[in-house]
Amino acid sequence: MATTQRKVVVFPSKNELYEAMAKYTANLSAKFCKEKGLFTVVLSGGDLIDWLCKLVQPPYIDSIEWSKWHVFWVDERVCSWDDPNSNYKLAMDGFLCKVPIPSQNIYAIDKHLASDGNAENCATLYEECLRNLVKENIIPICAKTGFPQFDLELLGMGPDGHMASLFPGHNQINEKEKWVTYITDSPKQPPKRITFTLPVINSALYNLMAVCDKEQAHAVAEIMKQNKPLPSAHLSAQVENVWYLDQAAASML
Numbered sequence: 207m208a209t210t211q212r213k214v215v216v217f218p219s220k221n222e223l224y225e226a227m228a229k230y231t232a233n234l235s236a237k238f239c240k241e242k243g244l245f246t247v248v249l250s251g252g253d254l255i256d257w258l259c260k261l262v263q264p265p266y267i268d269s270i271e272w273s274k275w276h277v278f279w280v281d282e283r284v285c286s287w288d289d290p291n292s293n294y295k296l297a298m299d300g301f302l303c304k305v306p307i308p309s310q311n312i313y314a315i316d317k318h319l320a321s322d323g324n325a326e327n328c329a330t331l332y333e334e335c336l337r338n339l340v341k342e343n344i345i346p347i348c349a350k351t352g353f354p355q356f357d358l359e360l361l362g363m364g365p366d367g368h369m370a371s372l373f374p375g376h377n378q379i380n381e382k383e384k385w386v387t388y389i390t391d392s393p394k395q396p397p398k399r400i401t402f403t404l405p406v407i408n409s410a411l412y413n414l415m416a417v418c419d420k421e422q423a424h425a426v427a428e429i430m431k432q433n434k435p436l437p438s439a440h441l442s443a444q445v446e447n448v449w450y451l452d453q454a455a456a457s458m459l
């Protein structure tokens with residue numbers, strides 16, 4: 207399934223990395239809005255949302271066709287929408303509330319099931335939501351993989367090399383059929399989460415993995431040396447798999 211070579215860019219400062227992330231996202235938004243009238247974007251949680259700060263500033267905030275965006279989460283914590291742990295809340299407060307994306311184009315985890323804490327049902331329903339959007343021609347199916355194909359996924363990596371909620375030593379990374387799966391014993395808190403599976407993640411046209419800070423430097427080095435099968439080492443994309451690193455994250459390369 208791995209189709210593209212990993213492209214790595216190291217930035218002299220975090221500010222330059224943030225600027226490049228905004229530019230990359232804005233360029234793809236313009237391309238896909240022009241080509242097909244919509245842009246499907248997948249967010250993760252963690253620090254990534256802060257790193258998207260430049261998107262909500264000029265010139266990007268005024269030039270992006272926000273009404274054509276469709277927003278998804280690569281993983282989500284199973285908790286209520288107003289819980290400080292919620293990736294939905296994080297993205298809403300830090301990014302989405304600042305831009306005019308129609309609320310019906312924001313595809314969050316089911317509010318009630320998430321509050322109830324049933325991870326399996328949340329994953330089933332999120333997959334159903336994606337399947338409906340395939341029927342509505344919002345999300346195409348990747349001809350090569352047979353899985354849904356998002357335009358851009360904005361990803362982060364934990365110090366243990368996890369991406370989305372695919373953690374080392376947990377079997378979610380091996381899922382080959384489902385589109386969305388779940389975990390109830392995540393090593394990163396909180397323990398209950400839903401997550402896109404690897405075939406879905408790797409079916410995206412563009413994957414941008416952003417990694418900052420020294421805590422991640424060891425995992426970055428292991429992944430680049432190809433000598434440790436960490437979940438993030440499996441990241442691929444159909445057109446481009448690009449890694450943006452700051453100096454600290456690249457310090458052990």
Ligand SMILES: O=C(O)[C@H](O)[C@@H](O)[C@H](O)[C@H](O)COP(=O)(O)O
Nearest residue numbers: 250251252253362363364369370
């Ligand atoms: O639920 C989460 O925690 C995130 O969605 C997760 O996938 C994140 O992208 C990585 O864990 C990196 O997170 P940090 O930026 O906090 O290291």
